[in-house]
Amino acid sequence: MKRYKNITIAAIGAVILMAGCKKYEQFPVDKVTLNYVFDSRDSLGTNAQSFLYSIYGVLQNGHNRVGGDYLDAASDDAMSSASGPSNQVTMLSTGAYNSYTLPAPENLWALFYSGIRKSNEFVTNIDVVPVMAQYNGKSMKYAWKAEARFLRAYFYFELVKRYGGVPLLGDKVFTIKDDVSLPRNSFDDCIKYITSECDAIKGDLLNNPLSSNDSHRITQGAALTLKARALLYAASPLFNGGNIDANNTLTGYTSGSTARWAMASAAAKDVMNLNAYKLLDNFKDVFTTQNNTEIIFMRQNDDGNAVESANAPIGFTAAAANGQTSPSQQLVDAFPMDSGLPITDPAANYNENNPYANRDPRLTYTIFYNGARWLNTDLQIYEGGQSKPNSSLQQTKTGYYMRKFMGASENVASFAKHPEDWLIMRYSDVILMYAEAENEVNGATADVYNALISIRKRAGITAGADNLYGLKAGISKEDMRTVIQNERRVEFAFEESRYWDIRRWKIAETVMNQPIKGITIEKIGSSLTYSIAPVLTDKFVSPKMYLYPIPYDEVLKNPNMKQNPGW
Known part of the structure; x- marks a missing residue:
């Protein structure tokens, strides 16, 4: 109960602060309550709109949000260059937490419930509030x-994917x-x-x-996308047939059903049928061009x-720069050749002695590798090179740095300024959600192929003689599932997708x-030799880690709050 008291006090404080700015304030600030924020005389709804925007402020900015790292550095896609026993993202990747010590950036129970309140x-x-401004005749x-109801539903979804019910x-x-004590x-x-x-x-x-002034606001497409995302998670193995506690209705369904995949497929298709979004021609521009046709919902940040x-x-x-994020070799290997064929395919012509040549263009837009262009330089990430001096400076632990989300600074001497918005929903996710769900219902149909082809075509993969962009014809549902999972991995690297995908799958x-x-x-003379080796041992110590523990103090103060299994 103490936490709810604190939330109430904080909310009243925020109201006082906002209402104190009201130009026509007639009463002492210390007497201001919600009645003066939601004011029957305020035809502009100024204070009410400010209050709404404060709810938007609960949305998380994913850029380096976990103790200075990206959440995906707690997955098999990367690690922190500053990793150590007390590093928060490393605590997540090695399972070094419990219901009392879950790292604060992921212990979001209280924050999201404050947003719900x-x-x-x-x-x-x-x-x-008699707001005079109109939209669609109302x-x-x-x-x-x-918008407030959407944000509430979104906060619930973020809680459910972490904790279950x-x-x-x-x-x-x-x-x-x-x-x-609920x-x-x-x-x-x-x-x-x-x-x-x-x-x-x-x-x-x-x-x-949307106009540029409204580009941060929630739309019909965002609501339909949230519905599709929630249904996709509900249909996924963790909750739909793979419940970690088979008879526990808090942690998932007690039996599996293909019908849940059908619901997810239909919901994603509803977004596509709006015809309101389309993929940009250039993958890199998605993250540095505001108000573009691929963005469905984002958290606005500064340039x-x-x-x-x-x-x-x-x-x-x-x-x-600080070189905070070290992508894994596993992630690099997940990017296919520019033909769309995986590097393990004998027909791909992958060269271990020239490993970054003729690869999926998304690799260059996502990861800095040795020889990649940056700041008027061909990067030296070999041992003793400019960007891997093996000194006391923090530097890559894997031989790679993260490139995604950055501006066009390949051929300039200093960083180019650009938008740094955090994209919460984008259209390519809808397409791949549809492909995944549809494949689980009907197998690798033409619709599934077309969805993947649209993503690969935009990425810059070549069509090939069969116009399948590296996809094999007539593959099974199981093989297509593997393809889709890999496509999500390379398309959404560092977007807080992989961390949750490997759990829901x-x-x-x-x-x-x-x-x-x-x-x-x-580097010996002008020749380079490449060797791959382990650099960090992750640990997924128990199936209990598929869900987070309910925070210790929530269970302690509430006798009706059941803890998740194993915690």
């Missing part, structure tokens, strides 16, 4: 209300006097609530295209080069119990 305050109070406040609060705004709702209850909210609000939300300062290769005086206990590999490059 603020959403409920907005939903239950906005109706009294007061804009109805779009605002739908969680307490659903409805529209109720709890007070200090209320009993908040039990967890079932996983099924939570998925139904999230998807029903998306259905209920889609008609009131803004439609694409700058903070991503470069944290993650770009070291060794440059005019553009100093229930393969983490396999891939995370293998060491992270790196490459060592020795």
Whole structure:
């Protein structure tokens, strides 16, 4: 109960702060309550809109958010260059946490429930504000209300994918006097609530295209995408037939059903049928061009080069960087050749002595490798090279640096300034969600092939004589599943996808119990030799790690709060 008291006090404080800025304030600031934020005399809805935007502020910025690292550095795709026993992302990747010590950037229970509370305050109070501005013939406040309901549903989804079923609060705004010893709702209850909210609000939300001033706001497409994402997780093996506690309704369904995949497929198709989004021609531009046709929902950040300062290769005086993220050899190997064939295919013509030649162009846009162009230099990431001096400076531990999200600084002396928004939903995810779900229902149909081809074509992979962009004709559902999973890996590297994908697919206990590999490059004269070796041993110590533990203090103070299995 103490936490809910703190949330209440914090919310009132925020209200006082916002209301104190109200130009026509007639009452002492210390008497301001929610009644003055949701004011029946405020025809512009100024304070109510500010309150709504404060709920948007709960959204997470994924850039280096886990103790200075990307969350994917806790997967098999990367590791922290600053890794050590107390490094937060390494604690996640090695299972060195419990219900009391889960690293703060992923212990988001209290934060998301604070966002849910603020959403409920907005939903239950906005109706009294006579907002004159209109959208689709109705007061804009109805779009605002739908946005608050979306954010609430989104926060619930973020909780459910981490913990399984969680307490659903409805529209109720709890007070200090209320009993908040609530039990967890079932996983099924939570998925139904999230998807029903998306259905209920889609008609009131803004439609694409958005103006630049509204580019951060929630649209009908975002609601439909959240529904598709929630249904995809619900259909995935971890929850749909692979429940870690077979008869526990909090941790998933007690039996599997292909029908759940069909629901996910239909929901993703609904987004596609809006015809509101399309893939950009250039993969790299997706992350550095604001308000583009592929972005469905994003967290707006400032323009700058903070991503470069944290993650770009070291060794440059005019553009100093910290080289924080070390991509794994496994991730590099996941990128196919530019023919679309995997590097393990004998027909791919992969050359171990020239490993980065003729690869999927997304490799160059995602990862810095030896010889890649950056800051007027062909990078030296060989032993003793400019960007791997083997000194006391923090540097790559794997022979690679992260390139994704950075600006066009290949042929300039300093970092180029660019937007650093965090993309929460983009259209390529919808396409691959559809391909994954449809394959599970009907196998590798033409629709599944076409979805993958659209992604690969945009990536710059060549069509080939059969126009299949490296895909094999007539493959099985199982083989197509492997292809789709790899396509997600390379398309969404460092976007907080892989970390959750290996959990929902229930393969983490396999891939995370293998060491992270790196490459060592020795230069002798003008010749380079390459050797691959383990650099970090990850640990997925138990199936209990598929879900996070409910925070210790939540279980301690609430007798009705059941802990997740094994914790």
